[in-house]
Amino acid sequence: MAILAANWKLHKTTEDAVSWARAVKASPLARRCEVIVLPGFLQIPAVARELHGSQIALGAQDVFWEESGAYTGMVAPTQLRDAGCAYALVAHSERRRLAGDDDRGANARIRAALACGLTPIYCVGEDEKERSTGRFREALVGQYDVGFEGLSAQEARRVIVAYEPIWAIGSGQPANPAQAAEIAGAIRDGVFARTGLESGLRILYGGSVAPENVAGYLGDTAMDGVLVGTASLDPSEFLAMLEAVVDDG
Numbered sequence: 001m002a003i004l005a006a007n008w009k010l011h012k013t014t015e016d017a018v019s020w021a022r023a024v025k026a027s028p029l030a031r032r033c034e035v036i037v038l039p040g041f042l043q044i045p046a047v048a049r050e051l052h053g054s055q056i057a058l059g060a061q062d063v064f065w066e067e068s069g070a071y072t073g074m075v076a077p078t079q080l081r082d083a084g085c086a087y088a089l090v091a092h093s094e095r096r097r098l099a100g101d102d103d104r105g106a107n108a109r110i111r112a113a114l115a116c117g118l119t120p121i122y123c124v125g126e127d128e129k130e131r132s133t134g135r136f137r138e139a140l141v142g143q144y145d146v147g148f149e150g151l152s153a154q155e156a157r158r159v160i161v162a163y164e165p166i167w168a169i170g171s172g173q174p175a176n177p178a179q180a181a182e183i184a185g186a187i188r189d190g191v192f193a194r195t196g197l198e199s200g201l202r203i204l205y206g207g208s209v210a211p212e213n214v215a216g217y218l219g220d221t222a223m224d225g226v227l228v229g230t231a232s233l234d235p236s237e238f239l240a241m242l243e244a245v246v247d248d249g
């Protein structure tokens with residue numbers, strides 16, 4: 001089943017977050033995909049209560065690599081598990097730009113998340129300059145090489161990669177499905193070569209996904225799902241994306 005993940009970024013009060021969860025869980029469309037919702041940290045407990053007993057999964061937008069200590073403002077993997085999360089984004093490009101997250105830190109976050117039973121969603125993607133100068137493949141190799149460093153095949157299998165070209169995020173200019181599929185193939189080959197994994201790496205596409213284009217990334221393509229920002233915020237737009245997904249269940 002395809003994954004449809006909603007990254008709310010810095011949006012929604014607790015009340016808005018709970019009403020989104022209530023609307024989406026009530027729809028039979030929610031069974032068409034593995035739905036994962038990624039609220040702000042402070043909204044996680046209320047959304048977890050609302051989603052309890054539903055099949056919609058919960059995740060966080062970041063996770064730290066230490067479990068406890070003098071790390072002001074950080075949130076530990078076990079704290080996320082305690083709050084009901086099964087997933088955590090790692091090194092989203094907005095965090096790379098604004099909070100200094102990098103590939104080395106991503107590797108530590110991925111290992112810590114795996115050690116505590118969370119599924120990391122590792123975000124990689126080239127910027128506009130890397131794309132226009134044709135150096136995007138090398139840029140991506142650097143990201144997944146370091147991100148997956150030291151992981152066994154069994155560990156690598158539990159990581160989800162989100163390919164999110166920075167130029168496509170929030171721009172209304174998505175990578176087309178063929179571009180996304182080409183990169184997904186390269187990431188798979190690279191991760192397989194590095195970790196010894198032979199199959200089963202899940203890869204999402206993210207960047208200006210919307211109801212009109214979501215179907216192109218799913219179904220019979222190299223993608224296992226999508227990671228959606230803007231179009232995930234309004235529950236009816238989110239349900240419209242689920243409606244566009246062919247019901248394979």
Ligand code: 13P
Binds near residue numbers: 007207230
């Ligand atoms: P948009 O869907 O708004 O382009 O954001 C994509 C994204 O960054 C999801 O993590």
